[in-house]
Amino acid sequence: MKHDFIEKLKNDKNNSFINTIDNDINDDDIIVSISDEYALKDIKMTAGSKMLEDFTPKYTASVVKNIIDNGYKIIGKTNMDEFGIISHLSKPYFGANEDITDKNAYFSSSLAIKNDLVDIAIINDNSGVSRISANYLELYGFKPTFGTTSRAGVIQTFNTFGQTAAISKDYNNIYDLFNQIAKKENNDLLSLENNEFKKDINSIDYKDMKIAIINDVENLIKSKDIKDKYLTSIELLKDKGLNIESIDLDLENIKLVTDILSNTEFSSNMNRYNGIIYGHRTEEYNNTTELFEKSRSEGFGLDVKERIVLGLSFINGENHDNIYEVARKNRNILWTLFDNLFKNYDLIITPVSPYNLEDFNNLNSIDELLYNDIFTSFANLYGAPSISIPINSGILATAGKLNDSKLIYLAKVLGE
């Protein structure tokens, strides 16, 4: 047996896993974890929430089926903050990642890799969790082009932003995995053919590619050491002979568009958990309204309630036209802007996050926590592939849609 998984898990104080799966492991098997938002037939799926504590799906998510069919061994379901909402008002329902923080379970998938429990961790990246958490632990985090895998069987939270992503110590593992599982499927109309991973990783060569860095991006970085190391990283890219030019991009306004639309989607998606079709049902109620309100109030944690209220605030009364509609139209304009930008540049390079790990763990307000995704989330808004590369406290590269292999090429160049 390659991994003495259960034994290691007994000593894991990080609550990295919610469920383990009985699977025979051979020496040459590649071990995979999936976060607890992916359906696996007859195994509980909680999304880290009391609301779904007793929910057992009768189906397996398409992407998970593809992982299994290609010979990967899934050995457990990793813990997560409730429905992927980072905890700060309440503790995560299935425990926090104690080695790093007592506040949230944000690092569960990355810790499964860091502690050698698995080779690849699968997680749904809605605004940057795969890339940011991986980078804090000096791992690779990679989100492919939106639609590379089917969303069928994945809990829908931020459905036009989320994409199955992978975390690993080795970018070759990630590339090989998506080579096997990237697939257009009829059960998700927005899935597409992504042939990028069929290219031979050893022969891909984009040495003439043009890289854009964003003017004054260092002013958006909050931790001084991240700022210093980012500037060093740019020098490193130049030393590698890469062609770098500066562009203007208003990341703060783009981030605001992302926050408005994603949280509105989230509040809408949470409507299905009413104690009747899905979710926790309260024990005592006198009518259906009371059943809904009590079930939802007992089932959801404070952070989820906060995001529901936030999403509804953006469409409440006049805000519908003045905030939500403006953001929705801005998104279309931004899609065109990024289409044009990626005609001229192969990659955009930024830091991964504005805060170092210590400062990140001290964040207390939702505004600050959302800000931590400022560099990662535009890839989710646009549907672009993006990778965090763990050098010099991390750099984030984002490519145009269906140009995923350029990111792996960069990881290869920087790893040499």
Add this chain to the structure above:
Amino acid sequence: MNDEILKKIYKSAGLLYIEDEAKNISNDLEDIILKATRIEKLEGIETYNTINFSDLRDNSEGDTFSVEEALYNTKQSKYSYFEIKEFVE
């Protein structure tokens, strides 16, 4: 957020209004909502008036329809299930 709006949103969210909890959430959301009210309209938003079917589906022709038409149904959903249910009842 004032109390009446907060209560209305809680009702709309299908959540029990628990005053301390709601106020705690409201305080935490103050900055992000304020920021959202200042969202800048990007250049080109005023002339944004059509959607191409081909933007939505790969296999459709290049027909267009007005944004107002496209938004009509979206706007109907500005009220949540819980508000509509309350109205019907």
